[in-house]
Amino acid sequence: MELFYYRDPHLNFGDDLNTYMWKRVLPQEVQDAPNLLLIGIGSILSDEWLARYADTQQTVIVLGTGTSYDRPPRRTEGWHFLAVRGPLTAELIGRPDAAVTDGAILLADTPAARVVDQPGDILFMVHHRSIRNSPWEEIAAAAGMRFVSPQQPVETVLEAFSKAKLVVTEAMHGAIVADTMRIPWVPVIVSPAVDEFKWRDWCLSMGVPYKPTRIPAGHLLDTSHYAAMASVLRDAGLSGHDMLDGKLRRHELEAYFGQRFSPEIKRRLLRPVEPTLFHRVANRGRRMLNLPIHRARAARALAATAHGEVFLSRDAVLQARLDRMREAVGQAHRLAVQYAY
Template sequence: MVELFYYRGTKPNFGDDLNELVWPAILSSGVFEIDDLVIVGIGSILSEEWIGKFEGSGKTVVILGAGTSYDLPPKAVSKWLVKAVRGPLTAKVIGMPEAAITDGAILLAAKPGLLPDRSDGGDVVFMPHHRSIRSARWEHIADRAGMRFVSPQQPVDDVLQAFAGAKLVVTEAMHGAIVADTMRIPWVPVMISPAFDEFKWRDWTSSMEVPLRPATISAGHGTDEWVYARMQTILSRHGIVPERTLNEAIAQDALVEYLKKRFDPSLKRALLQCRPSRARRVFAKLLFPARRLAESRAIADLKKVAVGPTFLSDPKVFAAKLQAMKEAVAEVEDLVRNARVDSGKRIASK
């Protein structure tokens, strides 16, 4: 059986879990019968940390819409079949500009039935990143802002059904924006935590020719405000100012240096140390008026973004990217079909 490789955490996560919906529906059964084949699809896993282990494994590794982030790209990437990556930043950092298409989740639009029918509902959906679901009562905050809270840890089908009744998606989770765009629903990117990964967001938005202008949303809880303030201080001290650095004109070596700096182990450790102590969490629970104030700030921020600028890729750009991703899938199908004609051959890597 083919190995469908994507990040599997201890808790569900919408973007990663899309892999189990998309690929069994898009790829033929013949692809899934190949034993020495690895499909790397949706997610920020085109990195040495996650897939470097496949170097020297004897397996054919196919990249279909994955992106780089959280680490440097894998050393063996030039030996693999890179059919599509998430965007121009990933393509540049791996030295394959021709591979820039878009995120693999666009294939939700490639086959009828993968996406639920749109309803006439008028919900404004709010989805934070899973790492921002800390202390704040986001469901309550969203409700007070006139929005429907959707957790990225809900089952994929539940999230898609919620989106189907939405007129707008306000999201800190990148795949919330990608799926909204795929469903042709306007979306607004927001940043709650300073850990917001601008590299992967800008990679995807550039692929769809949409500007990245995230609105800042208050943390919704005093403890989280304290944590995020410390994190921002640490990032600034390390010179992490991505909005001044990341653009399509940036050189490959500068991109590599940015990734080295942004995901340096010492920086990761410093950010992890920002977690509040148990005593601080208990103390914060006792400060009811402070909690109310923190929630009111988040509510006001959400109300503001709901009536501000929204984003949606141009229909012609969307159609072109979807077609290009379909063609990348067809190339994989051709490789498998040709390998199966002569059972004495393996699928040829680069």
């Protein structure tokens, strides 16, 4: 079996779950199938990532994958969409029958899903692209939390989760894993570029709202960078993380993608400001710009999340989605036996 997922050279917890989980939950016949391509966990159901497989002779299986950051793949004839992340992805690709939830829910069928009897830690995880200049470990400690980087090995992160009583997370898979392990979670936003679509897609699949709390950056350079990013989105008429409220029809989602992930917007978000003299000087003096006022402001906002609204899907919903995903694994097994040998 060939497993396709995004491989970040600096590691990323959500993507790297693929290497940990599939070998523990897929039947061996699926893993050994020589002509099988599994599209795994991640926001990779897009033309940018999967156009290369349009004419493949492999049996292509989509299992718990989501769409984001780019339009869905245009040529998928013969692919088997056994499960996608949620109803928004399913609507966008014209396969409402495939709406299940994120594939990471299968972590429930691994030993990692166990939580210690008396967990006591409050964890904080940012999106991997928010690891810039802000000293998040120091800020989390000041807020009474334990910082867990998404750029740590999967086993290290899962060990931290096993001791957690609450997870505050900007990374969506932090929430997905917490929910699967029955740990309450709180969604937050540090960077304006955090994608609303994928969060709402998964939240809808689990019957929970997406109500993120904004956390300011903890460093002057990051504050400046995110302000520039927010300006790019405002100038484009993208008003924030509530644009998808009530937008469930395919043409509405296609319009959103055409606007939110246009090549121009993506380019400007990656480089929202030109390298002015200020930024060139600032890049040489990050320590000087690591100001206490920014760290304290971020720590106060972060600490407040532990006393606000927390989220967790209902046990019955989790069980129903897990059962559907197990059925999809069973379908993958049958396809592997039927076509891949």
